[in-house]
Amino acid sequence: MDRFDALQAFARVVEAGSFTKAAQTLHLSKTTVTQLVQQLEARLRVKLLHRTTRQVRVTPDGAAYYERVVRVLSELDDADTALSDASASPRGRLRVDVPSPFARLILMPALPEFHTRYPEIQLDMGVSDRIVDVIGDRVDAVLRGGEVTVSALVARRIGDLPLGVYAAPSYLQAAGTPSHPREIEDERHRIVGFLRSSVGRVASIEMRRGDETVDVRGRYAVAVDDGNAYLAAGLAGMGVLWLPRYMADAHAARGELVALLEDWALDPMPMYVAYPPHRHVSAKLRVFIEWVESLMARHAPGTSPAGAPPPPRPTLQRPAPAP
Structure with missing residues (x-):
């Protein structure tokens, strides 16, 4: 058993809630992912997942183990990426999902500026107001507005919309x-x-x-x-x-x-970029987030500072209306 592969397979199954989805995102067969998790359980002598024909649920021991696993994977990814990013400009395919009005009115008009600055980044941009399955849909990050609740996504607050x-x-x-x-x-x-x-x-x-x-x-x-x-x-x-x-x-x-009703106040809509907890913020994702932060500052000046610390392990909950 390759321990790194087994840890990665276990983390992805927990996040996707499915062996099938985890296998798709890892580009492995479902059988291989299942065997890796079984071998990990056998080595630890602990049941990490409850499996039924309809769903996969993490056990209490599995949940505690998962928290440690994602930290280990993140540190390894950080070490690898730091070396490659230091000698290369941001490049490659970046898959993001953004709200439709925000894409139409803010991102798309400014996109030539981003492309000129980072010509080697290829953006695959899903444009919708739906709730995105970041793991299952193989998305690197989503941009959404609204409050957050505890779950398995990391969110970075990039500003507020009045x-x-x-x-x-x-x-x-x-x-x-x-x-x-x-x-x-x-x-x-x-x-x-x-x-x-x-x-x-x-x-x-x-x-x-x-x-x-x-x-x-x-x-x-x-x-x-x-x-x-x-x-x-x-x-x-x-x-x-x-x-x-x-x-x-x-x-x-x-x-x-x-x-x-201009004498009445409404709380501004917080904007977040969210991504899986084990995924390193690559150079291409980092510059995309910084670009969106600059657009937020341009279109919503005087709001809360971009980059305010988010709650731990948040997920997105869409408000009304979507930005």
Whole structure:
């Protein structure tokens, strides 16, 4: 048994929750991955995984062992990569997944600048607002907005996006302009719903003014799970929107959206880059993160400093709307 291969196979099975997905990402057969884990268990004389026909779950001993394994793998990867990165410019294929509005309005217009600076990096960019299986989909990193909960991904906070409340003039002409967040829940008004795929329902939004805090839900005629579609529905007059300001500014300047309830505060949307815990932040990923941080500073100045320390072992939980 090659101990390094066995440790890597075990870590990947824990993260993917599946021998099949782990085998795909390691470019090995499922049989080989299964044998490596079995040999590791035999050597340790400890059961690391519970296996059923439907799922693989880590045992308490396996969970404790996994925490040590990912540190060892990360240190080995750091040592290897430090030598190669020191003598080479960033290069190679980088697979990332980013929210659709953020890609359309911020990343794509600035992409020529990135390519000029790093011509040997090939970006495979998934553009969506869905929750991505980083391990199973073989993605190097995902860029997402929202709070985090404890799981097996490492997240790096790269900044915050200010939010605002908006509606189209056609909507306000028909429904009236709300003067308090609670009015948005009246029968006259409706929102454009943003579907959180993780829970299968429309998310609410919290607004504050002084000591008063209001959690607004509202009724909706349409709910979507894509940021571009969400904005388009609002521009069409389908309801009130909660938007990152970078998505709304141009439309507000042209009179296509009207800012509402500006004396009420909304928490900014934190932005994170997340990746598997055992994966070294390669030179190509590091410069991509730094580039996105610079774009955040350009488009959302005055927010929390980029690179603020994230909670331990977080995963992404998409808010409404996606950036």
